[in-house]
Amino acid sequence: MPVTLRQLDIFRTVARTGSYTRAAEELHLTQPAVFAQVRQLEEHLQTPLIERIGKMLHLTVAGETVLASARTILDEVASLEMRLADLKGLKRGRLALCIVSTAKYDIPGRLGPFSRANPGIDIALTVGNREELLARFAANEDDLYILGTVPETLQAEWRPYAANPLVVVAAPEHRLAGRKGLGPEDIASEPFILRESGSGTRAAMERYFDENGIAPPVTMELGANEAVKEAVRTGLGLSVVSRGSAELELETGRLVALDIKGFPILRHWHVAWPRGKRLSPAAEAFLDMLAPEQEIV
DNA sequence: TCTTGCCTAAGAGGGCGACC
């Protein structure tokens, strides 16, 4: 028997989950069925692809090679199926999106109209921090990636699609709330709450501090935007957040945006994809739907 | 000791081609 797409798909899932059992759950199979498919693939290729050390599964060097090819082959087949479906006017397919957590305030509002316009396209949305997104990008696990800043080292094609202004937020009862024309010196001694290391928002905040020669004390680092906003709201300090992610809190008065020279910092949301990747029709349709760069305000 | 997860064996079910 030749290598089958089924075997490659199952092997890819095992490699991604690091477990036969979890792969089986994901594929709605039993663990022995998954094991058997991978074993057949190994027998056909006459080389072990997975080695077990203790209870942990690890890919062999051959396994890594096969995994890379499996991803390419399966992506190509999926793309082919969607293109053929497109030719038939069926508009069926799947769009896998991975977004940084702060983009979850922006993307769902765009997915609604897209989904209504393309009812045959299934959408898989993964939300993670920047580090997780870059890991998925490296593994080519999704069609498109939404993030604030695209690292220069990333082998990516990208384009900005929307403005993403950053503002300094404070609790409504904060002494600086409502004051006009504040400068960097006014916040130089204010305690700040930072996002986790690697966060684009944090990088922009630190750049502002450096450029203005200030070093506000950092009271805590939090990994989730909600936690940051809650900490600010309870008066633990100031923070810099995407205006879009704090829209509701600003509207309801739970938080206030401070009027500080240099803010809002104008950044953009970017959509990126691996350089050279052949985008599926679904991904191309979503790209088309995102506002082009020249319309960004 | 118990739990979890890998692995094997045996067998069921369904697809498919060959044959009548």
Added chain:
DNA sequence: GGTCGCCCTCTTAGGCAAGA
């Protein structure tokens, strides 16, 4: 068209080993 046999894919059952 119906039957048979082969093969693939899957499930269940159970053994075994590692880790908590």
